[in-house]
Amino acid sequence: MFKLFSTSHIKAAKEVFPEKVGNKEWHLSQWSLDEIMKVKVVENSPDRASYKDDLTPYQDSVFSTLDKTLKGNCASLGCGCSNIEYQLATKPDNKVESMDCYDYENFMEDFSKETRDIPNIHFYKKNVLEIDESKKYDNIILNQLLYALNDKSLNNLLQKCSSILRDNGNIFIFCTSKSSPRSIFNSARKILLISFKIGNYKEFKPIGYMRSKKELERTFKENNFKFEKQESNLPISYKLFR
Numbered sequence: 602m603f604k605l606f607s608t609s610h611i612k613a614a615k616e617v618f619p620e621k622v623g624n625k626e627w628h629l630s631q632w633s634l635d636e637i638m639k640v641k642v643v644e645n646s647p648d649r650a651s652y653k654d655d656l657t658p659y660q661d662s663v664f665s666t667l668d669k670t671l672k673g674n675c676a677s678l679g680c681g682c683s684n685i686e687y688q689l690a691t692k693p694d695n696k697v698e699s700m701d702c703y704d705y706e707n708f709m710e711d712f713s714k715e716t717r718d719i720p721n722i723h724f725y726k727k728n729v730l731e732i733d734e735s736k737k738y739d740n741i742i743l744n745q746l747l748y749a750l751n752d753k754s755l756n757n758l759l760q761k762c763s764s765i766l767r768d769n770g771n772i773f774i775f776c777t778s779k780s781s782p783r784s785i786f787n788s789a790r791k792i793l794l795i796s797f798k799i800g801n802y803k804e805f806k807p808i809g810y811m812r813s814k815k816e817l818e819r820t821f822k823e824n825n826f827k828f829e830k831q832e833s834n835l836p837i838s839y840k841l842f843r
């Protein structure tokens with residue numbers, strides 16, 4: 602596991618807590634959930650949000666992978682704007698519950714009200730580490746969420762997933778691995794920033810944790826999940842069942 606350095610959220614941080622920006626210790630430490638939520642309020646304000654209805658090529662590949670395989674109801678954890686989940690929910694058999702610790706339901710109300718008035722999808726503002734374990738799902742989607750969790754939280758999440766997943770249910774994981782070109786680039790940047798103290802560190806902060814494919818597989822196996830073959834040609838995509 603290593604920290605993923607990124608320029609994300611720094612612009613908004615300069616507005617929300619200008620006193621922290623420029624403090625080297627802050628730049629080299631992980632974002633807290635509270636800080637991320639505060640900058641998201643600024644980033645997602647109607648005049649600033651860069652949200653688009655259309656799926657990006659990456660989202661389109663995730664959608665096709667899920668569309669071919671989903672059966673039954675579905676929980677998307679760390680759903681963000683839920684573009685993919687909205688598309689899935691247009692099919693009458695797909696009932697989707699989308700959860701994120703940021704209040705995306707209210708955010709999305711400012712966009713495409715008519716096209717998004719779909720009864721099969723429900724939003725919850727929820728920290729997924731505190732999910733209601735009495736609910737049961739046939740499918741769980743973890744799309745670009747795992748990077749945001751440290752090892753302890755990841756294990757905690759997998760235990761929760763284990764309780765909410767029905768027998769023969771599936772978990773679909775999409776995330777970038779340590780060996781992707783982007784993370785190799787980011788680790789090179791980290792070496793430059795920290796070891797040699799060059800570059801403008803004020804534009805960077807670690808945004809999450811990267812794991813290799815092997816590390817992810819080991820963690821899931823330790824939590825008693827079985828892997829099925831990779832379902833698409835995306836950087837890392839797995840279908841897991843128990």
Ligand SMILES: C[S@@+](CC[C@H](N)C(=O)[O-])C[C@H]1O[C@@H](n2cnc3c(N)ncnc32)[C@H](O)[C@@H]1O
Pocket residue numbers: 678679680681682683700701702703727728729730743744745746749
């Ligand atoms: C990179 S975004 C991915 C969003 C979406 N799944 C997608 O692929 O577009 C990661 C999301 O995870 C959410 N997140 C991170 N930690 C979370 C937690 N503990 N509980 C709920 N959501 C969380 C963040 O708020 C963010 O919206």
